[in-house]
Amino acid sequence: MKYCLLSRGDELSDRLTEKFRELAALRGITEDEEEPDIVVTIGGDGTLLQAFHKFLHRLEEVSFVGVHTGHLGFFADWKANELDLLVSNMAEHAENRHALTVRYPVVEIVLKSRGGETVWHALNEFTVKGNNTMLVAELHINDELFEMFRGDGICVAAPMGSTAYNKSLGGAIIHPNLESIQVSEIASINNRVYRTLGSSLVLPRHHHCDIIPRAGQKLLLSRDHLLEEAEDIESIACRVADKKVGFIRYRPFPFWTRVREAFIQNDGS
Numbered sequence: 001m002k003y004c005l006l007s008r009g010d011e012l013s014d015r016l017t018e019k020f021r022e023l024a025a026l027r028g029i030t031e032d033e034e035e036p037d038i039v040v041t042i043g044g045d046g047t048l049l050q051a052f053h054k055f056l057h058r059l060e061e062v063s064f065v066g067v068h069t070g071h072l073g074f075f076a077d078w079k080a081n082e083l084d085l086l087v088s089n090m091a092e093h094a095e096n097r098h099a100l101t102v103r104y105p106v107v108e109i110v111l112k113s114r115g116g117e118t119v120w121h122a123l124n125e126f127t128v129k130g131n132n133t134m135l136v137a138e139l140h141i142n143d144e145l146f147e148m149f150r151g152d153g154i155c156v157a158a159p160m161g162s163t164a165y166n167k168s169l170g171g172a173i174i175h176p177n178l179e180s181i182q183v184s185e186i187a188s189i190n191n192r193v194y195r196t197l198g199s200s201l202v203l204p205r206h207h208h209c210d211i212i213p214r215a216g217q218k219l220l221l222s223r224d225h226l227l228e229e230a231e232d233i234e235s236i237a238c239r240v241a242d243k244k245v246g247f248i249r250y251r252p253f254p255f256w257t258r259v260r261e262a263f264i265q266n267d268g269s
Ligand code: NAD
Pocket: 044, 045, 046, 047, 049, 073, 074, 075, 124, 125, 160, 161, 162, 163, 164, 165, 166, 168, 223, 224, 225
């Protein structure tokens, strides 16, 4: 079993990364930056998002586990003082790591432009916004026009991202066992001329939506923490991706407990 480490880069995370290396070496676990089985992030949720994008090409092979050096994270649920316990779990369960890995859906985004097609994946969400202007776009669901959107933008979240930006937009929190994507509006304009549904939509696997921006618009596109400008996008197709993201669970931490501890009451972590 091989692991690799990704630190947020602050002093505490870097120090814990070194400590983790020492503990792993004592247990005979090998570090491999190119082809790890387990990717350990030390920092916060943002560090795990970075690791997800770094190892997107090996998503089927790796399992992620996160240590938080700040407040309890959604992805980073091991505490800084539990490194020894985490390393001993990794050593003891090296053989059954696949059985201990839970796999959750992510969003697939296909961007079409005159230049061709680009495929993106997002663990939390994809967003499209107008760049310094309003977004004007058709929203199609399963190849039928659903509504004409005008407003700041549209967010398409994976279930694990439903507690992130999607939640701030008033979207529902979706258990990650539900293979779905959630489409939410970002500040839509609604009056007698422009009308959108105003509620978030949850689409199951095998359904898809297409966002067709008005031609020539300057756009701001995001997938998780990554932001890009674009001008020549003709259509954006979103659906549940075929590949999933894996998190290794050495101990139970039910999703609803995680939600409660993050948003309602934290029992001391
Ligand atoms: P970051 O790491 O500082 O993350 C921002 C905050 O979002 C942190 O508090 C983090 O713990 C939390 N977070 C991230 N993923 C989460 C999840 N799945 N569930 C619950 N909380 C989560 O900054 P970053 O690395 O740039 O993070 C990018 C993320 O920030 C995006 O994926 C998006 O979800 C989020 N975001 C939120 C808003 C908003 O709520 N208004 C706006 C923009 C971006």
